[in-house]
Amino acid sequence: MHQPILEARSVSKAFFGNPVLHEVSIELVAGRIHALLGENGAGKSTLINLLSGTLRPDGGQILVDGRPIASLTPQEAHQLGIAVVQQELSLAPHLSIAENIGLGAYPRRGGVVDYGRLAAAVAEIGKELDLVESPDTPVGRLPLGRRQIVEIAKALSIKPRVLILDEPTSSLSAPDVAILMKLVRRLRDRAVAILYISHRLNEILDFCDHVTVLKDGSVTADRPLAGLDPDGLIRLMVGRDPRNLFPPYVSRASGDLVVETKGFRAGGAVDVDFELYRGEIFGIGGLVGHGQEDFMMGLYGAIRAEAEQFRVFANGAAVRSAPFAKVADANAVGVAYVPADRRKEGLLLPHSIDFNLLLPLFASHSAERRKGAQETAITERLAQRLNIRGDRRRQAQALSGGNQQKVALSKWLALEPSVLLLNDPTRGVDVETKREIYLALRAMAAEGKAVVLLSSDTPELVHLCDRVMVFNKGRVAATLSHAEASEEAIVAAAMGVRKAPTLQGEAV
Amino acid sequence: MLGQGTRLYWAIQWRRNEGLGALFLVLAVFAVIYAILFPGILAVGAMAKFVQGWFPTAMVAAAETMVMLTGGIDLSVGPMVSLGSVVGASTMQGPLGIFGGVLALLALGTSVGAIVGAFVAIGRYPAIIVTLALSFVLRGVALLIMRRPGGFVPPSLSEFLAGSHPTAAVLVVLLVLLWKFYQATPLGIGLIAVGDNAEGAYRSGVSVTTVRISAYIISANLQAFTGLYVAAQTGSGDPLIGEPLTLSAIAAAVLGGVGFLGGQGAMRGALAGSLLMSILINVMFFMGLPLVAQYVVQGLIIVATVALPLIRASLRRAS
Secondary structure, eight states, rough: OOSSSSEEEEEEEEEEEEEEEEEEEEETTTTEEEEEEEEETTSSHHHHHHHHSSSSOEEEEEEEEEEEEOOOHHHHHTTTTTTOSSOOOOTTSSSSSSHHHHSSOOOOOOTOOHHHHHHHHHHHHHHHHHHHHHTSGGGGGOOOHHHHHHHHHHHTTTOOOOOEEESSTTTHHHHHHHHHHHHHHHHHHHHEEEEOOSOHHHHHHHOEEEEEEEEEEEEEEEOOOTOOHHHHHHHHHHHOGGGGGGOOOOOOOOOEEEEEEEEEEEEEEEEEEEEETTTEEEEEOOOOOSSSSHHHHHHHTTEEESSSSEEEEETTTEEEEEOOSHHHHHHTTTTEOOOOOOOOIOOOOOOOOHHHHHEEEEEETTOOOOOOOHHHHHHHHHHHHTTOOSSSTTTTGSSOOHHHHHHHHHHHGGOOOSEEEEEEETOOOOOHHHHHHHHHHHHHHHHTTTEEEEOOOHHHHHHOOSSEEETTTEEEEEETEEEEEEHHHHHHHHTTOOOOOOOOOOOO | OHHHHHHEEEEEHHHHTTOOHHHHHHHHHHHHHHHOGGGGGSSSHHHHHHHHHHHHHHHHHHHHHHHHHOOOOOSOOOHHHHHHHHHHHHHHHOOOOOOHHHHHHHHHHHHHHHHHHHHIISSSOOOHHHHHHHHHHHHHHHHOOOOSBBBOOOOHHHHHHHHHSSSHHHHHHHHHHHHHHHHSHHHHHHHHHHHHHHHHHHHHTHHHHHHHHHHHHHHHHHHHHHEEEEHHHHHBOOOOTTTHHHHHHHHHHHHHTTTTSOOOOOHHHHHHHHHHHHHHHHHHHHHHHOTTTTHHHHHHHHHHHHHHHHHHHHHHHEE
């Protein structure tokens, strides 16, 4: 491992005058698994796009085999053996698995796609990846995790010398992750240079050899991984002790009931008994697709729900005695919902941050003229609460994922909701923003709001929540108190393992 | 293409029938009704005439489908057909005769397609705006060349294309074969990839620009030659004859399951859609409904085919 196959040498890139990368260098060497770490907005995606020819650097050079390439295009990158597994899939749902795998680099015979060689190539890669689906299946027919496997197969089909994997495991099931890991190791042994991006630190420690850490567009570390532990990695990323990630646990739960359901059913969720108190942070866990999301949507009135008993209280008096028929009804009694997909459901991306923050207020003030000064005061206050910095007249899409999430969350605070339903608010969010969101949740609970936190991040449920309800196959598998809620107990309940929750305090 | 490859190709093509069953069924039912109402259609001569009537719609439906698959749309189909008929009928009088006319039409189709394609693929203008504006340009040019129907198509060509021979039927078969061939080329597969996920296709190394521009060029050529065919049917050029075809092309494509958002649909669907509409219009005509009623029917077909899946989805959600 001497000369790197692919190298970026002090590359810089700015978008609309905002510098995103500043003099970043990285060397991808044959037979090495190289981790790229950094918070959201640190410039990881931009760096990948530069390395794969999707974007061109403003300054600096991209070198392949030590030779500078003036303006790399994705096509050239393909020809040079650089393959990328993107986080946002590059698949065409209406094309078959085979056509997707070969896309952009079909084997040809006289101008026509050589389906014989394509079929052989797909079969060969399919065997390595356990791709059992028939190659003529349209990709749109596959569940998300399987599509990710097709995306990986597509990258492998060009027999890459450099393989860039951008959060490849975020939508994979455990067995698929295992297959991927084995494959990546095998590729390393075949002298492929691998760049691996993931937010799962254990994965990185498990099987990467070298790490480059980006912070605010600059490289802060470029070193072998040997001798690092998860805390060390986090310290490299944020420059702070990870123990501070979660604010100290203090229960603010009171005895005042806010929401009560018995025999609640919505979508895939059945027979849910649920009580929520003022000042409580109530966690909902479980494997994806086991009804917890349907429960939350039903609670909010976004999908049809039924219940034997359903009551919402305000100041001790019942203000609602049937499930919400529509979202506006829920908003009217102070129930707000922050969706997981902030880009599609949470924000109007082409509009300004200010406009997004004001949106929930427009519904209740629809007949009034807008008052500029008042609006500015409101957005100023909202921005402060979640530490949203910079010019708020910018479009929401100009923000990084984490900052978008902060806007999506704080816009509801203008309504002063009494119940906040949060659907995985920290998914794909960097550590720094996670921390800010945790602090905000604590603060809301302290104000007497009731927070329902649906999360795929088990440590969040363990460290933040007063109680945790775990779903399995549409039913509540366990409701754990803060003391009972260890990561093991939550995972066991989610997997349907009948295991008495071990009593242990805060596992830090 | 050897055994395994051929199998894969046809398996992929077969899967594209998904969702078209209902259309094929409706088409079969209407074909039977038509044959029962007017048994005369089953004679070879009458069948040839029917196919000639259907052929221009089939051509423009194919032209529209190519563009819609990439996520675009073409609102200038009718005026382009008119212009094709005018150009064809005025150049065939020249010294180069039929050959000169064909060259002129190739030049027309290729240049117009390249211009629209460049605006859409390179300039990133919305296809709906570019082609709407273009439709006025093309209509104007056609009227400038020929104020009223005129020009001349050699009788031999008229007889060959629209006489008593089943040439149109052969041309349809040819069109389908060429399409099957195109679907086996990277550019042809690229149509769907670009319509489905342009960003992803670009990152995969597909030349999105080439795919789009080729689609517009081929589409415009199909339209220009539809113009020649229409001129051959009447023996002269007509600057307004193509007008109804814009609506027919979109209606046939939509009826055939081609989506407005790109990537979705198959050529066979659009062809079946155009055939179903031709039968409908013929039935309406024989039943004594005025010819202009076809606009009402075509418009309703577009709205209904777009609305039906939505209604079905909301019913499913409610139940």
